[in-house]
Amino acid sequence: MSHRPPLREASSVMPTIRYTSADGDVREISATTGDSVMQTAVRNGVAGIVGECGGVLSCATCHVFVDAGDADRLPPVGELEDEMLDGTADDRRPTSRLSCQLVVSDELGDLHVTLPEAQE
Numbered sequence: 001m002s003h004r005p006p007l008r009e010a011s012s013v014m015p016t017i018r019y020t021s022a023d024g025d026v027r028e029i030s031a032t033t034g035d036s037v038m039q040t041a042v043r044n045g046v047a048g049i050v051g052e053c054g055g056v057l058s059c060a061t062c063h064v065f066v067d068a069g070d071a072d073r074l075p076p077v078g079e080l081e082d083e084m085l086d087g088t089a090d091d092r093r094p095t096s097r098l099s100c101q102l103v104v105s106d107e108l109g110d111l112h113v114t115l116p117e118a119q120e
Ligand code: FES
Pocket: 038, 050, 051, 052, 053, 054, 055, 056, 057, 058, 059, 060, 061, 062, 084, 098, 099, 100, 101
């Protein structure tokens, strides 16, 4: 009789993305790993994220302000994302990101983003 290690159950805890609107309304969504923060918002009807281009960095209608405590854990802003962030409807801030570039993962864990007043 062989002794196999017990099978580990996959983590049932999904990362939670908290979206705070410019008005202060909060939506918390259990996100699917591999989806972007933009896709998670659009699929769940979060008002305030448009995602017009579908995530190919050509619209900047997925602009978010990442919570300062989360910003350091994110991958750095890419060159094209950086250029697009200069053309957002609401002024860019130090923690501005395009949410189509933020991919949900277990490693990244929970995130909190605040939405700008305008995307277009
Ligand atoms: S969805 Fe268009 S740039 Fe993010």
